[in-house]
Amino acid sequence: MKYAIDARSVTKVYGEGDVAQRVLEGCDVQVPHGEFMMLVGPSGSGKTTLLSILGCVLRATSGEVRLFGEAITGVPENHLSRLRLSYIGFIFQGHNLLASLSAEDNVAVQLQLRGYPTKEARREARALLDRVHLAGKYHRRPAELSGGERQRVAIARAVAGAPPIILADEPTASLDAANGALVTELLRELARERGHTVVCVTHDNRIFSLADRIVRIEDGKILADHRERAA
Amino acid sequence: MNAKARDLDALPAHIARPLPGRAPLKLRWSAMARIAWGMMFHQKLKLFGTLFGVVFATLLANQQIATFLGLMHKNTMYVKAQDAEIWITAPSTQQLPPGQTISEAALMQARAVPGLAWAEPVVVGAGTVSLPAGGREPVTLIGVKLPHRAGGPWNMVAGDGSVIEQPDTLTFEDAEREKLGGLNIGSVREVNGKRVYVGGFTWGLLPFGPSYAFGEYDTVRRLLNLEKDQVSFVLGKLAPGADATAVADELRRRLPDVQVMTRDGFRDTIISYILKQTAIGVTFGTSALFGLIVGFVIVSLSMLSAVVDNLREFGTLKAVGATNWDLSKLLFIQAVTYALMGSVIGLGLVTRVAKGISGAKLSLILPPELLIGSVVVMTVLCVAASSMALMRIRKLEPAMVFR
Ligand SMILES: Nc1ncnc2c1ncn2[C@@H]1O[C@H](COP(=O)(O)OP(=O)(O)OP(=O)(O)O)[C@@H](O)[C@H]1O
Ligand SMILES: [Mg+2]
Numbered sequence: 001m002k003y004a005i006d007a008r009s010v011t012k013v014y015g016e017g018d019v020a021q022r023v024l025e026g027c028d029v030q031v032p033h034g035e036f037m038m039l040v041g042p043s044g045s046g047k048t049t050l051l052s053i054l055g056c057v058l059r060a061t062s063g064e065v066r067l068f069g070e071a072i073t074g075v076p077e078n079h080l081s082r083l084r085l086s087y088i089g090f091i092f093q094g095h096n097l098l099a100s101l102s103a104e105d106n107v108a109v110q111l112q113l114r115g116y117p118t119k120e121a122r123r124e125a126r127a128l129l130d131r132v133h134l135a136g137k138y139h140r141r142p143a144e145l146s147g148g149e150r151q152r153v154a155i156a157r158a159v160a161g162a163p164p165i166i167l168a169d170e171p172t173a174s175l176d177a178a179n180g181a182l183v184t185e186l187l188r189e190l191a192r193e194r195g196h197t198v199v200c201v202t203h204d205n206r207i208f209s210l211a212d213r214i215v216r217i218e219d220g221k222i223l224a225d226h227r228e229r230a231a
Numbered sequence: 232m233n234a235k236a237r238d239l240d241a242l243p244a245h246i247a248r249p250l251p252g253r254a255p256l257k258l259r260w261s262a263m264a265r266i267a268w269g270m271m272f273h274q275k276l277k278l279f280g281t282l283f284g285v286v287f288a289t290l291l292a293n294q295q296i297a298t299f300l301g302l303m304h305k306n307t308m309y310v311k312a313q314d315a316e317i318w319i320t321a322p323s324t325q326q327l328p329p330g331q332t333i334s335e336a337a338l339m340q341a342r343a344v345p346g347l348a349w350a351e352p353v354v355v356g357a358g359t360v361s362l363p364a365g366g367r368e369p370v371t372l373i374g375v376k377l378p379h380r381a382g383g384p385w386n387m388v389a390g391d392g393s394v395i396e397q398p399d400t401l402t403f404e405d406a407e408r409e410k411l412g413g414l415n416i417g418s419v420r421e422v423n424g425k426r427v428y429v430g431g432f433t434w435g436l437l438p439f440g441p442s443y444a445f446g447e448y449d450t451v452r453r454l455l456n457l458e459k460d461q462v463s464f465v466l467g468k469l470a471p472g473a474d475a476t477a478v479a480d481e482l483r484r485r486l487p488d489v490q491v492m493t494r495d496g497f498r499d500t501i502i503s504y505i506l507k508q509t510a511i512g513v514t515f516g517t518s519a520l521f522g523l524i525v526g527f528v529i530v531s532l533s534m535l536s537a538v539v540d541n542l543r544e545f546g547t548l549k550a551v552g553a554t555n556w557d558l559s560k561l562l563f564i565q566a567v568t569y570a571l572m573g574s575v576i577g578l579g580l581v582t583r584v585a586k587g588i589s590g591a592k593l594s595l596i597l598p599p600e601l602l603i604g605s606v607v608v609m610t611v612l613c614v615a616a617s618s619m620a621l622m623r624i625r626k627l628e629p630a631m632v633f634r
Binding site: 051 | 235238239241242243245246247248249250251252253254255258259261262265266269270272273274541543544547548549550551552553554557628629630632633634
C-alpha cells in the first residue's frame with residue numbers, strides 16, 4: 001500500500017460498436033499519501049473521465065484501481081457509494097451545493113452521511129466553516145453567498161468527516177483569478193493540515209505553483225513519467 | 232489484525248485514514264429529512280402545487296362520500312331513530328314504505344315471545360296532499376298506536392309528538408311547508424280525499440321519497456283505506472339483557488310467513504336496496520375516485536418535476552454517498568409530509584363545507600373513521616405518487632455531476 005491512489009492500465013471506452021470511443025488508454029497513475037497532485041491536459045483529453053473513475057462514480061472498462069490498497073474496480077455497482085463515503089471528498093466545477101439548505105446544513109448533511117450524530121455534525125460543520133473563513137455565514141443559503149464563498153463551502157463539505165482523498169474538477173473555473181488562487185491555497189492548507197491526498201484537475205496555470213506534482217494527460221494517455229515538480 | 236489494518240498503521244500519523252463508510256440508518260433518515268424538508272419549503276410554488284393536489288383529492292373524495300353517507304342516513308333515519316330493535320314486516324320489504332302489509336296476528340305472537348319488553352304496530356303508506364291552489368304533493372303517511380307512539384314523530388320543531396292524539400291531526404315536515412301550500416299549525420288539508428289538520432312539524436326527516444307525515448294509528452289507517460287487521464310493521468323493544476339475534480331467531484321460528492329483522496339488519500337492507508336500485512353508489516364512488524386520481528396525477532407530476540428541476544442536486548447527493556435507498560427515504564418523507572399537511576387542510580375545508588351545505592334536505596356526514604381513513608388513503612396515495620420521481624432518481628448516474 002505504497003500509494004493512496006494506484007491506478008494501472010486504466011482504459012475507458014464510451015459507447016459500443018461503431019460509436020465506441022476510447023477515452024482513456026492504459027493510464028497509470030500513482031499518487032503517494034498526502035500528495036497534492038494536479039492533473040492537466042487539453043479539453044477532451046479525459047481528465048474528468050479519469051477523475052470520475054478514481055472517485056468511484058464511473059467504472060473503468062478495464063484496468064485496476066486501488067485506493068489505500070483496496071481494489072475498487074470490479075466491485076458491484078451498489079458498493080460504490082460505500083467506497084465514496086470511505087475514501088472520497090468531491091469538489092466540483094460548480095459548487096453543487098443544495099440550494100435549499102444553509103451553508104451549515106450543506107456540510108452537516110455530508111457529516112451525517114459519514115456517521116456524525118446530529119449535534120456533532122452541526123458543531124463540526126461550524127468548525128469547518130470557520131476554518132474556510134465563513135464564520136457568521138452559517139445560515140446563508142448558497143444564493144446568498146459570493147462565488148468564492150460558495151466554493152469555500154464546497155471545500156468544507158469535501159473535507160467534512162476527513163475522507164483520505166479529495167478529488168477536485170476545475171474548482172477555480174467559475175472564479176476570478178484572485179478568488180481562484182485563494183480557494184486553491186485554502187484547499188492546499190487544509191490538505192496539508194489534515195493529511196488529505198488531493199487530485200485537482202485544472203487549466204489554471206496561475207495555480208500550478210501550489211502542486212506537489214503535475215501530471216499531464218493527452219488523448220487519454222498519461223504522458224510517460226511526467227513528474228514535474230513545481231518550482 | 233489483517234494485512235490491510237497493519238498497512239494503515241504503518242502510514243505516517245498525519246495522513247487521513249479511510250472512513251467506516253455508511254452511517255447508521257437513524258442518521259441517514261435524519262440527514263434525508265433535513266434535505267427533504269429543506270427542498271420542499273424552499274420551492275414554495277411546487278409545495279403549493281403538490282398540496283393543492285392533496286387538498287383537492289381530500290376535499291372532493293370526502294365531500295362525495297359525506298354526501299353519500301348523508302343520503303343513506305336520510306333514508307335510514309326513520310329506522311335508526313326508533314328504540315325498537317326488532318322489526319317485523321312483509322317478506323318482500325326492502326325499504327320504507329313496504330309494498331305489502333302483514334296480518335295483525337304477528338303483533339299478538341310478538342307480544343307472546345319472551346325477550347321483548349313491548350311490541351307495537353305501525354302502518355305506513357302513500358298519501359297525497361291536495362294543495363289549495365290546485366295540484367297534489369305526495370307524502371309518506373305513518374300511523375302509530377297511542378299511547379306508546381312507537382315509530383312516531385321525533386325531531387319536532389313545532390308542537391310535540393302528542394299533537395297526533397287530537398282527532399284527524401297529522402305532523403308534516405318543516406322543510407316541505409312551502410311545497411305543501413304554505414302549511415301552518417292549524418292549516419286544513421285534504422289528504423287522500425279526507426280532511427286533516429296540521430298539528431306540528433318535524434325537521435329534516437327527508438328520505439329520497441316523499442317526506443314523512445305522522446298521525447294516530449286509526450286516523451292513518453282510515454286515510455290509507457287499509458283492510459282491517461293489516462299492519463305494515465310490528466316494532467319490538469328488547470327486554471333488558473335479551474339478545475337481538477336470539478329473539479329475532481325465535482320470532483322467525485314462530486312467524487314463518489313474515490320477515491323478522493333487527494334494526495341494524497333493516498338499515499343494511501335499505502342501503503343495499505338503494506345501492507342496487509339506483510346508480511347512486513356508482514355516481515358518488517366515481518366522483519370520489521376521480522378526485523383521488525386527479526390528486527394522484529398532480530402529486531406525481533409535481534414531485535417528478537421537483538426532481539427533474541433538481542437533477543444536479545440529486546446527482547451530487549449520490550456522488551457524496553447517498554444511496555438510492557437514502558433518496559427513497561427522502562421522497563417518502565416528502566410524500567408523507569405532503570399527505571399529512573394536505574389532508575389536514577382538506578379535511579378542515581370539507582368540514583366547513585359540510586357545515587355550510589347541511590340543511591333539512593341534505594346533511595354531509597363525516598364520521599371519524601372517514602377522517603382518519605382519509606389521512607391514511609392520502610398517505611398511501613402520495614407515497615405511491617412519489618414512485619415516478621423515484622424511478623427518475625434511480626436512473627440518475629452520479630457521474631453526471633462532473634458534466
Ligand atoms: N458520457 C459520455 N459518453 C460518451 N462520451 C463521453 C462521455 N463523457 C465524456 N465523453 C467523451 O470523452 C472524452 C473525454 O471527456 P472528459 O470530460 O473526460 O474530458 P476533459 O479532459 O475533462 O475535458 P474538459 O477539459 O473539456 O473538461 C471527450 O471526447 C468526451 O466527448
Ligand atoms: Mg472535464
